[in-house]
Each structure stands twice: as C-alpha cells, then as structure tokens.
Amino acid sequence: SSLLEATDSSNCPHTYYREKQIMNGQNQSDNYTFILVTGASKGLGRSFAVAFARHLLKMEPNTKIRIALIARCLDGLVETKSLIGQVGASLNKTDLLEISCHSFDLGELKTLDLFLNEVLNSRCPLCRRAILFNNAGSTGELMPVADLTSLALLKVAIDFNVTSSLWLTSRFVKHFRSRCSNTNRTQVIVINTSSGMAFKPFKTCSIYCAAKAARKIFHEVLAMECLENDKDVQVVNYHPGVCDTDMQRFARESKTIDPSINESFRKMKEENKLVTPEASANQLVKVVFEKEILSGTHHEYYDDDSSDDHHRHRDMEYNKGF
Numbered sequence: 001s002s003l004l005e006a007t008d009s010s011n012c013p014h015t016y017y018r019e020k021q022i023m024n025g026q027n028q029s030d031n032y033t034f035i036l037v038t039g040a041s042k043g044l045g046r047s048f049a050v051a052f053a054r055h056l057l058k059m060e061p062n063t064k065i066r067i068a069l070i071a072r073c074l075d076g077l078v079e080t081k082s083l084i085g086q087v088g089a090s091l092n093k094t095d096l097l098e099i100s101c102h103s104f105d106l107g108e109l110k111t112l113d114l115f116l117n118e119v120l121n122s123r124c125p126l127c128r129r130a131i132l133f134n135n136a137g138s139t140g141e142l143m144p145v146a147d148l149t150s151l152a153l154l155k156v157a158i159d160f161n162v163t164s165s166l167w168l169t170s171r172f173v174k175h176f177r178s179r180c181s182n183t184n185r186t187q188v189i190v191i192n193t194s195s196g197m198a199f200k201p202f203k204t205c206s207i208y209c210a211a212k213a214a215r216k217i218f219h220e221v222l223a224m225e226c227l228e229n230d231k232d233v234q235v236v237n238y239h240p241g242v243c244d245t246d247m248q249r250f251a252r253e254s255k256t257i258d259p260s261i262n263e264s265f266r267k268m269k270e271e272n273k274l275v276t277p278e279a280s281a282n283q284l285v286k287v288v289f290e291k292e293i294l295s296g297t298h299h300e301y302y303d304d305d306s307s308d309d310h311h312r313h314r315d316m317e318y319n320k321g322f
Contacts, residue, residue, distance in 0.1 A: 032064035033129040039136035040069035041076025043245035044277045048133050051281035053084045057093045066098045077101035107160030120175045130186050132172045135193040137161050140207025143256040161211035166218050187232050192219045194237040203258040223296025234295045238284055241275035241301030
C-alpha cells in the first residue's frame with residue numbers, strides 16, 4: 001500500500017511531503033541499505049536513485065532498501081518514486097522498498113538543520129549501509145565576475161551549492177558514525193557530484209567553478225580524515241560527464257555565458273554527444289559496487305572507455321562540463 005502525508009509541525013516549521021511504500025512491518029530491521037539523494041526530482045539525481053535501487057534489488061535480493069528523495073519539486077519527486085516502484089514491481093521486490101519524498105529547498109539554511117533532523121532521525125535507525133548522493137546544484141549567474149548583479153543572488157547560489165551541500169555531508173557522516181558500535185557498523189558511502197569545472201577556471205562560470213571546487217576539496221579532506229579514523233566511510237567525487245540535463249540546456253541557451261562554451265555545448269547536442277543521465281548513473285554503479293574504491297579519488301564517466309572518440313570527449317569535459 002502507499003501513503004501520502006503532509007506534515008507541518010512546530011518542531012519542523014517547513015512543510016514536507018512523504019510518499020512511501022510500507023514494508024509489511026519490517027521497518028525496524030537493520031538488514032537494509034539507506035539511500036539519500038538530493039536533486040532527485042529529475043536528471044542525474046533521478047537516474048542515480050533508479051540505477052542504485054535496480055542494482056541492489058538484483059544483486060542483494062534479501063536486503064531492504066529505504067530511499068529518501070529530496071528536491072524542491074514535489075511532482076518530480078513523486079515521478080521518481082514511481083519509476084523506482086516500477087523497477088521493484090518488475091523484479092517482484094516491491095516489499096523490499098520504502099521510498100519517501102521530501103519537498104524542501106536546501107538553500108533555506110534557517111530550517112536546514114530541522115529538516116535534516118527529521119529526515120535522518122525518523123528514517124534511519126541502524127542499517128548495514130548508508131549512501132549519500134550529494135547531487136543538488138545550480139549554475140549561479142553565468143556572466144563575467146565584474147557583471148554579477150547582486151550580493152543577494154550570490155548568497156543564494158553559495159547557500160544552495162556550497163554551504164548546504166557541505167553541511168549535509170557532515171551531518172550524514174556524523175549521524176551514522178554516532179550510531180556505530182564495535183558489533184554494529186554501518187558502511188557509509190558519500191558521493192559528491194563533481195564537474196570538470198572543479199579543476200579549471202572558465203570565463204563567465206565563476207560561481208559554478210567556485211562551488212564545484214569547494215565541494216571537491218571538502219570531500220577530499222573528509223576522505224583523508226576517514227582513512228585515518230574511520231575506514232567504514234568511503235568518499236567518491238564523481239564527474240558524470242557532459243550530461244543532457246536541464247542545467248546543460250540552460251547553459252546552452254544562456255545569453256551571457258562565454259560564447260565558446262555556448263558553442264561547444266550546442267555542437268555536442270547537435271552531434272548527439274551528450275551523455276544521458278541513465279548511462280552516467282549506470283557507470284557510477286560500476287564505480288561504487290564493482291571496483292576497489294580509493295576513498296577521495298575522482299572518477300568520471302569515461303574512465304572505462306578506451307576508444308579514441310571517448311578520449312577526445314574526456315579531454316573536452318575536463319575543460320568544460322555542467
């Protein structure tokens with residue numbers, strides 16, 4: 001059965017929605033994987049959630065899966081939930097799925113902690129594995145630094161792309177580490193959606209470059225700390241390739257972005273060379289579940305492809321990429 005709830009309590013002053021499939025009274029078992037995905041209403045976030053659910057249902061048939069989907073758009077979240085449910089139904093595994101949809105703007109820092117308290121404390125008793133897809137992001141204003149229009153818009157972009165992202169990772173790791181004991185350990189996997197622009201500056205993309213660079217180095221520091229203190233925590237910086245998403249379309253159509261970037265993206269679209277979110281998500285599944293991960297290292301969509309054509313695109317996407 002399914003249930004749609006709307007909650008507005010004094011302890012959590014924002015309103016959020018939760019749609020879930022009930023797991024036949026088995027909610028308290030610790031034999032499950034918890035997955036939290038931000039930016040889950042479309043694009044990469046949606047594809048990541050669907051791909052990981054499919055992989056776990058196929059490869060770990062006795063493991064229950066709890067998935068918390070976070071984004072601003074409720075309708076998109078419900079659609080993502082439906083797609084995951086279809087995967088479960090096709091494998092006759094719907095009884096192993098519990099999916100919750102949380103409509104929330106992560107840039108609202110005043111209520112962010114209350115929101116995370118609700119999601120983490122109500123959804124996450126002890127579990128065998130916890131996975132965070134720290135994916136939500138935006139471009140910020142795409143224009144020369146000297147032409148940025150307001151401090152208020154800059155703050156909105158940094159709050160959403162940097163501050164909330166860093167704090168979410170910190171809270172997620174702290175939450176599961178605090179619940180570990182010598183006999184009850186949770187494997188924590190933190191995946192930060194990275195970009196070629198985390199490595200190199202590009203004209204008119206200052207806010208996006210700065211945000212991606214900050215997130216990249218923050219997660220590298222976390223990996224370094226956990227290698228010394230907690231090897232149960234693994235960190236992946238994943239560059240999904242130049243993906244055919246709404247953000248990519250926004251960059252292609254921007255009137256203020258550097259013309260060379262604009263033209264490069266338009267050409268890739270015309271020549272059908274953009275990566276689909278589904279293909280990128282499937283590659284990430286391989287990185288996380290089929291490889292030995294050196295925590296903190298950077299992975300990208302083209303890592304496993306040796307063709308000359310894909311190596312040319314790999315060089316391009318280290319230079320440009322939303």
